[in-house]
Amino acid sequence: MLKxxxxxxxxxxxxGILMGFGWNRFNASNDTGNIAVIKQNDRxxxxxxxxxxxxxxxxxxxGDYKEVVLVEKGRIRFEDADCPDKVCVKTGWxxxxxxxxxCLPNKAMIKxxxxxxxxxxxxx
Amino acid sequence: MIKKVxxxxxxxxxxxxxxxxxxxxxxxxxEKQEFHMGTIITEKVYGAQAQIAADEAMKxxxxxxxxxxxxxxxxxxxxxxxxAGKNEVKLSEESIYVIETSKKFAELSDGSFDVxxxxxxxxxxxxxxxxxxxxxxxxKSLLSxxxxxxxxxxxxxxxxxxxxxxxxxxxxxxxKGYAGDAAIEVYKDYGINSAFINLGGNVVVLGGKxxxxxxxxxxxxxxxxxxxxxxxxxxxxxxxxxxxxxxxYFEKDGVRYHHIIDPKTGYPxxxxxxxxxxxxxxxxEADALSTATFILGLDKGMKxxxxxxxxxxxxxxxxxxxxxxxxxxxVFAFNDESGEYQYVEKR
Numbered sequence: 001m002l003k004x005x006x007x008x009x010x011x012x013x014x015x016g017i018l019m020g021f022g023w024n025r026f027n028a029s030n031d032t033g034n035i036a037v038i039k040q041n042d043r044x045x046x047x048x049x050x051x052x053x054x055x056x057x058x059x060x061x062x063g064d065y066k067e068v069v070l071v072e073k074g075r076i077r078f079e080d081a082d083c084p085d086k087v088c089v090k091t092g093w094x095x096x097x098x099x100x101x102x103c104l105p106n107k108a109m110i111k112x113x114x115x116x117x118x119x120x121x122x123x124x
Numbered sequence: 125m126i127k128k129v130x131x132x133x134x135x136x137x138x139x140x141x142x143x144x145x146x147x148x149x150x151x152x153x154x155e156k157q158e159f160h161m162g163t164i165i166t167e168k169v170y171g172a173q174a175q176i177a178a179d180e181a182m183k184x185x186x187x188x189x190x191x192x193x194x195x196x197x198x199x200x201x202x203x204x205x206x207x208a209g210k211n212e213v214k215l216s217e218e219s220i221y222v223i224e225t226s227k228k229f230a231e232l233s234d235g236s237f238d239v240x241x242x243x244x245x246x247x248x249x250x251x252x253x254x255x256x257x258x259x260x261x262x263x264k265s266l267l268s269x270x271x272x273x274x275x276x277x278x279x280x281x282x283x284x285x286x287x288x289x290x291x292x293x294x295x296x297x298x299x300k301g302y303a304g305d306a307a308i309e310v311y312k313d314y315g316i317n318s319a320f321i322n323l324g325g326n327v328v329v330l331g332g333k334x335x336x337x338x339x340x341x342x343x344x345x346x347x348x349x350x351x352x353x354x355x356x357x358x359x360x361x362x363x364x365x366x367x368x369x370x371x372x373y374f375e376k377d378g379v380r381y382h383h384i385i386d387p388k389t390g391y392p393x394x395x396x397x398x399x400x401x402x403x404x405x406x407x408x409e410a411d412a413l414s415t416a417t418f419i420l421g422l423d424k425g426m427k428x429x430x431x432x433x434x435x436x437x438x439x440x441x442x443x444x445x446x447x448x449x450x451x452x453x454x455v456f457a458f459n460d461e462s463g464e465y466q467y468v469e470k471r
């Protein structure tokens with residue numbers, strides 16, 4: 001009943017479906033690396049893949065105030081700032097998806113892209 | 125037979141791939157962060173029109189800021205203050221609504237939430253770069269200018285007036301709350317069913333998450349770094365707004381002064397609470413009530429919340445106890461990583 005060619009064709013289609021599934025799943029759980037974004041005045045200053053950092057790096061943010069962002073493997077933080085309240089520095093290290101630190105006076109922020117699995121946000 | 129099998133396979137391939145495509149598009153939110161209203165605003169919006177909805181909501185917030193700020197001359201509320209003791213001022217419907225709501229909560233809280241605290245907020249300079257501790261005499265003299273009853277509103281003519289010169293209405297404790305509600309209305313206008321917005325700590329959510337589960341909102345630990353929490357609220361279609369002595373403060377001669385001025389004393393509020401979080405349907409209510417209860421303290425604050433329908437609260441006291449109202453028992457999950465807090469389920 002089934003010709004050899006039909007079986008091959010069916011096989012290819014089935015394979016195609018499975019690959020489609022696989023691709024979707026791969027896309028959904030695209031967990032390769034945490035990407036940190038440094039923004040000021042709603043503009044991206046720098047994007048950094050935190051997993052590929054081998055030596056600590058420093059990024060300066062200028063503006064009304066001067067801030068130093070420290071980047072290490074897997075984590076990032078405001079290390080120093082000359083703004084009045086230093087909330088950004090007090091926020092400490094960011095290392096999980098969705099983590100964010102903000103300097104309001106300098107309109108600067110660092111953020112790790114993606115969504116936190118534990119939490120959608122914090123009321124403060 | 126073969127043809128049927130083939131047809132089915134081709135069809136199922138199409139369905140599966142299209143499903144997969146739709147799913148990933150709907151599950152990827154449009155995220156946006158901008159600085160407005162003196163704080164950072166974060167949006168996470170899901171749905172086909174998420175991008176335009178998120179953009180328009182930000183514009184809306186900017187509009188509200190322009191109407192209600194008193195930091196830039198020429199705003200509506202700025203004019204209301206300039207004309208204090210002189211003339212009635214014509215205002216937009218939304219400014220009237222916000223002022224009326226602020227008066228309602230001033231009455232409910234017996235003046236603990238009072239937008240006419242403006243002269244004191246200004247003299248402390250807490251939101252400026254040069255905060256200072258005013259003299260006792262100065263505070264005493266400015267206290268005489270505080271009083272929500274001096275703020276008269278004509279909601280038909282859309283006018284308002286402050287009774288005495290030098291009085292200042294400061295909507296800083298309620299305008300962000302209103303802006304949160306307005307953003308949700310914008311999302312709805314674009315057919316959005318699932319969205320999250322955080323206006324400098326005021327969280328408002330539309331619906332649940334795209335998979336139908338509730339949003340998980342942390343309640344800030346008042347004595348830890350930003351983002352550390354004492355528990356998690358699971359909510360849909362709610363506003364979650366916090367007030368606390370940790371949000372903004374300055375130190376002088378070893379004393380810490382926070383930004384929530386008690387309209388009765390003229391000094392930063394010194395109740396037995398260090399943090400309050402209100403869960404309500406409207407964020408304008410939650411915003412006013414978080415400040416009111418923070419100033420009222422645990423007992424009076426708890427009584428006020430329990431007297432209102434559809435409003436709940438998490439209170440954190442100075443002695444590091446966490447209290448919740450009955451309605452939150454199944455909504456709030458105590459989860460204190462610091463191990464310093466004690467959960468009091470029922471008082």
